[in-house]
Amino acid sequence: MLPLNIKAPEFSLYATPDQKVKLSELKGKKVILAFYPADWSVVCSDQMSLYNATLKLFHKYKAELIGISVDSKWCHMAFGQERKLHFTLLADFHPKGAVAKLYDVYDEEEGECRRALYVLDEEGIIRWNYLSPVGINPGADGILDALEEMSKNKKAVY
Amino acid sequence: MAFSMRWKKCQKIKKLFIDMLKPPVSEKDHAQGAKNAPIVLVEYGDYQCPHCGHAYPILKKIQKQLGDDLKFVFRNFPIEESHPNAVQAAVASEAAALQNKYWQMHDALFEHQYDLSAEGILSLVLNLKLDVKQFASDIQKEELFQKVEDDFESGVRSGVNGTPGFFINGRQYYDNWEYDYFLNYLRGLLQLK
Numbered sequence: 325m326l327p328l329n330i331k332a333p334e335f336s337l338y339a340t341p342d343q344k345v346k347l348s349e350l351k352g353k354k355v356i357l358a359f360y361p362a363d364w365s366v367v368c369s370d371q372m373s374l375y376n377a378t379l380k381l382f383h384k385y386k387a388e389l390i391g392i393s394v395d396s397k398w399c400h401m402a403f404g405q406e407r408k409l410h411f412t413l414l415a416d417f418h419p420k421g422a423v424a425k426l427y428d429v430y431d432e433e434e435g436e437c438r439r440a441l442y443v444l445d446e447e448g449i450i451r452w453n454y455l456s457p458v459g460i461n462p463g464a465d466g467i468l469d470a471l472e473e474m475s476k477n478k479k480a481v482y
Numbered sequence: 483m484a485f486s487m488r489w490k491k492c493q494k495i496k497k498l499f500i501d502m503l504k505p506p507v508s509e510k511d512h513a514q515g516a517k518n519a520p521i522v523l524v525e526y527g528d529y530q531c532p533h534c535g536h537a538y539p540i541l542k543k544i545q546k547q548l549g550d551d552l553k554f555v556f557r558n559f560p561i562e563e564s565h566p567n568a569v570q571a572a573v574a575s576e577a578a579a580l581q582n583k584y585w586q587m588h589d590a591l592f593e594h595q596y597d598l599s600a601e602g603i604l605s606l607v608l609n610l611k612l613d614v615k616q617f618a619s620d621i622q623k624e625e626l627f628q629k630v631e632d633d634f635e636s637g638v639r640s641g642v643n644g645t646p647g648f649f650i651n652g653r654q655y656y657d658n659w660e661y662d663y664f665l666n667y668l669r670g671l672l673q674l675k
Contacts, residue, residue, distance in 0.1 A: 370564075370644070377561045378638050408563040463643035 325428050325440060325453045332357075332444050335423045337414040338397040345390075345414060347448065354387035354474065355444040356467055359429045359437040363395045363403035363413075371439070371461045376409050378464045385471035390414060393437050394421050429455065443470045503652045504640045511555045512584050515545065519553035521668055526557050526637040526647035529572060529591045530565030530598055534646045538592040540661045547665055551672055556588060558633040559645050567598035570621075572630040574603045577620040578612060586610050 326332070332347060332355075339345040347355070360371055372391055375382075382389050391413040395403070400413040416423045416437065424430035429440035441462060443452040452470035456462035507513065507522055525541065527534040545554055558575075560568030571591050578587030590606040591598065607617050620626065637647060641654050648655040650671070657667065 373561055373564050374638075374643055376563050377634070381635060381638060410563075461643040463641050464638045465641040468639060 325455050326442070326450055328450050328453065330450055332442065332448050332450050333426045335426065337392070337416060337423060339412045339414055341397050341401065345412060350388055350390075351448055352446050354385060354446060354471060355448070356382060356387055356389045357392060357427070357442040357444065358389065359392045359424055359427065359440045359442075361431075361434065361436040361439060362393055363399055370407075372409060372413075373407055374461065375464060376407065376411065378468075379410055381464070381468060382471070385468075385475055387443070387467075387471055388412075392416050392423060394424070394435065441467060443467060443474070445474060502640070503649045503654075504636055506652060507553075507555050511557065512579065512588070513553055513555045514585060515553040516550040517553070519551055521548070521551055521671060522553045522555065522651055523668075524555040524557060524649040526559035526633070526640075526642045526645060526649075528558075528560045528565055528568045528645045529575070530568040530595065531561070531645045532595075533644075535592055535595045537646045537659060538589075540659065540664065543661060544665050544668065548668060548672075552668070557637060558630045559637045559642055559647060560630065560634065561645065567602075569627075569630060570600065571598045571603065572633075573621055573626050574606075574617075576626040576629055577617050577623075578607075578610065580620050580626075581612050581616065583610055583612060 334347050336344050336346040358371070358375065365371075375389055375391070379389060389411045391409075391411065393400075393413070394416050395413075396417045397415040400415055403409070404413055414423075420435070421430045421437065424437040427440070427442065429438045431438050439456040439458065439460070439462060441452075441454045441456070442450055445451050451474055452466070454462060454466050503524060507524060511524075523541075525534075525537070527537070541554065545552055558572040560572050562569050575584060575587045575591060578584055587606065587610060590610060591603075594602060594606055604614075607614055640649070646659070648659060650668075658664065
């Protein structure tokens with residue numbers, strides 16, 4: 325994983341079939357980057373469904389959630405619609421896994437992203453990271469603790 | 483030991499300390515069983531989740547087996563977009579609580595999991611002989627909805643990553659919860675006490 329307190333590398337990926345998202349466009353917001361192996365995993369314990377339900381808590385901290393996997397933009401579109409996801413899924417599809425590699429969370433053997441989380445502050449600096457063991461949904465408690473800590477520190481500075 | 487191994491071990495230890503139930507069980511919770519039972523089992527559940535439906539009779543049997551040794555607490559963890567009726571079912575249980583029939587409604591919802599539409603829930607209200615008018619006005623109360631939301635938030639903050647999510651004496655339980663295994667595990671805990 326990339327270390328803390330460095331600038332998160334810039335990238336630009338498809339969010340919908342005709343629209344790309346650049347990381348730098350999100351400057352001014354906290355950003356949660358959730359790399360995950362694949363769309364369409366089991367429903368009830370599914371990480372993305374949980375995060376969908378947790379969005380309101382992320383938004384309390386003015387944080388934007390972004391899911392990233394190597395699935396294509398069309399696959400993401402179908403997955404997002406079927407699961408009624410209310411956040412952006414980015415397709416790290418071509419060249420495959422390039423952004424995951426940039427963030428040091430690519431699983432060469434499986435050809436998928438690892439289950440890894442980064443939380444960036446308003447300036448795009450990495451403030452928290454977590455690599456989850458394979459097959460374990462990391463939940464959202466770590467992200468929320470990190471966001472809470474960040475807003476506390478901010479108050480202390482100003 | 484290689485760095486990655488040490489790191490993994492460290493994460494595991496960290497998880498043991500971090501995954502504590504927040505907030506702890508209190509008077510605000512719905513609880514069954516002896517007040518000072520040596521084992522307090524908390525379930526974060528979703529009335530429309532099939533896994534929770536599967537756990538429901540297992541937990542009933544375990545409660546029966548362990549008797550006064552077990553206190554059982556249920557907190558709401560509805561995952562709305564996957565289970566569109568889960569929130570209204572949770573609110574219905576809280577409304578039934580206002581008429582002192584929380585657990586009857588809790589059981590009825592799981593036993594009636596195949597239909598948790600408004601009509602389905604109304605039939606449960608009638609079966610339980612709740613005051614329908616009172617119920618209809620209670621389910622619109624914001625504080626009941628807020629209670630469900632607060633339960634969900636407490637679950638997320640405690641590390642629940644799906645349903646059912648169990649905590650035993652405040653610590654998250656990740657292991658198997660099928661009847662024989664779970665009962666043995668809990669009995670083992672009692673022997674340690």
